[in-house]
Amino acid sequence: MSLQIIPVHLSKDVTPRDDLVELLLDTKTGRRLKDGDILVFTQKIISKNEGRKIDLSKVKPTLFATGIASAYSKDARIIQLILDETKRIIRMKNGIIISETHHGLVCANAGIDESNIEAGFATLLPKDADKSALKLKRRIKTKTGKNVAVIISDTFGRPFREGQTDVAIGLAGILPILDYAGKRDIFNRILRVTAIAIADELCSASELVRGKTLHTPIAIVRNYKFDKKNGALKDLLRVKALDLFR
Amino acid sequence: MSLQIIPVHLSKDVTPRDDLVELLLDTKTGRRLKDGDILVFTQKIISKNEGRKIDLSKVKPTLFATGIASAYSKDARIIQLILDETKRIIRMKNGIIISETHHGLVCANAGIDESNIEAGFATLLPKDADKSALKLKRRIKTKTGKNVAVIISDTFGRPFREGQTDVAIGLAGILPILDYAGKRDIFNRILRVTAIAIADELCSASELVRGKTLHTPIAIVRNYKFDKKNGALKDLLRVKALDLFR
Numbered sequence A, B: 001m002s003l004q005i006i007p008v009h010l011s012k013d014v015t016p017r018d019d020l021v022e023l024l025l026d027t028k029t030g031r032r033l034k035d036g037d038i039l040v041f042t043q044k045i046i047s048k049n050e051g052r053k054i055d056l057s058k059v060k061p062t063l064f065a066t067g068i069a070s071a072y073s074k075d076a077r078i079i080q081l082i083l084d085e086t087k088r089i090i091r092m093k094n095g096i097i098i099s100e101t102h103h104g105l106v107c108a109n110a111g112i113d114e115s116n117i118e119a120g121f122a123t124l125l126p127k128d129a130d131k132s133a134l135k136l137k138r139r140i141k142t143k144t145g146k147n148v149a150v151i152i153s154d155t156f157g158r159p160f161r162e163g164q165t166d167v168a169i170g171l172a173g174i175l176p177i178l179d180y181a182g183k184r185d186i187f188n189r190i191l192r193v194t195a196i197a198i199a200d201e202l203c204s205a206s207e208l209v210r211g212k213t214l215h216t217p218i219a220i221v222r223n224y225k226f227d228k229k230n231g232a233l234k235d236l237l238r239v240k241a242l243d244l245f246r
Helices: A020-025 A043-049 A063-072 A076-085 A129-144 A198-210 B020-025 B043-049 B063-072 B076-085 B129-144 B198-210
Strands: A003-008 A038-042 A053-055 A086-093 A096-101 A106-108 A121-123 A149-156 A165-172 A218-222 B003-008 B038-042 B053-055 B086-093 B096-101 B106-108 B121-123 B149-156 B165-172 B218-222
Touching: A003 A198, A003 B198, A020 A043, A020 A129, A038 A043, A038 A129, A038 A198, A043 A121, A043 A129, A043 A149, A063 A076, A076 A086, A076 A096, A106 A149, A129 A149, A129 A165, A149 A198, A165 A198, A165 B198, A198 A218, A198 B003, A198 B165, A198 B198, B003 B198, B020 B043, B020 B129, B038 B043, B038 B129, B038 B198, B043 B121, B043 B129, B043 B149, B063 B076, B076 B086, B076 B096, B106 B149, B129 B149, B129 B165, B149 B198, B165 B198, B198 B218
Parallel strands: A038 A149, B038 B149
Antiparallel strands: A003 A218, A003 B003, A038 A218, A053 A121, A086 A096, A096 A106, A149 A165, B003 B218, B038 B218, B053 B121, B086 B096, B096 B106, B149 B165
């Protein structure tokens, strides 16, 4: 059966006062949710909805942040936010800061972002995007009776390859890794090590219908069979001891 | 408009004697190709079709390969194939070999694979998957009159995150990176650095309908708007000098 990736257009910019599920259910596509749909929300609207929007005029950079900012020709207040969100700096070179966030995500600028927000503001990643996803999933169940999975998606760069792709930063109602270990291939040979990060692939697929300049912060993936156990972001994060690049 | 990802089932295992385009056009979905469709082929059938299948009994490992194999408890003939396909070893630790192939791809085991092939054999990556893609694209045009894009996809691991995802290793008729530089966001602010690796996202989306144990080596992505200029794998490969992780 063919997979469908359906964009959901919201008519307004999201604020902390909005009920995201109401906004979703107010759309034509949102009204037609089905059991087994996977809803992929962009990080940006979750962050805005949860008040993770920072007024830069209120950020007081330390001397340390100011030093980095001047060496990197960047805004010291943004550097300060990056440092606040960072557990460990992974690389700092060529004007790029790759950090491991408190959530364990490895990404540029600790996920701090100044796009799609008013000048003078920046967004931080949600505090706990698994929790955000679970809350949305439960509220959708309450309001519609439908059992859906929810994934929160963000756009990250990666080593070795140009361009960014969307990956999951939080999820509920879906196991993020599809493990083929022990299964047999078409020659009846045991597949030994293939484990697919389907949550990341679902985020990438959803990015294709969203675009970065449009009012399309949600996508619905329909007709995908998945394991409905409750997974978590940590299933997707390689622990440092097993990572050859940290 | 919603995106469709359509699996194409082939009824037989592919050999060098097969005409891949004939096999495709013999299927129900293949007969209904449309202008603007994106066809994603797995590396495995391209490699098999192009004779990149190696009889391991004919591989004579060097002493160097035998040494690595014994330290890693692996087949020395597989190690020999990996070394043959490798330009530069990036990491070699915990029984894992990450190499940069002659194509410039950074991946485990230089893309050598023993799954979905008879025991005693292994597949190498296609020699030039851009060329493979262009050949398929042209032949589809000749046989059907339809203008499609073709991407060759493979399943790679990545640093920092668990699980593998599909990425492009060759393409024709599509620009693999969608560059938002200079475009404006919903607040009319210039988006500065976002460039999306859509070719990789298309491969990931296609992986979702394929599975690893099924006879589904091709997927069609329909309703995706893209730039039909001829891109190349090298657009997706970060040059070593700009890579913080090599």
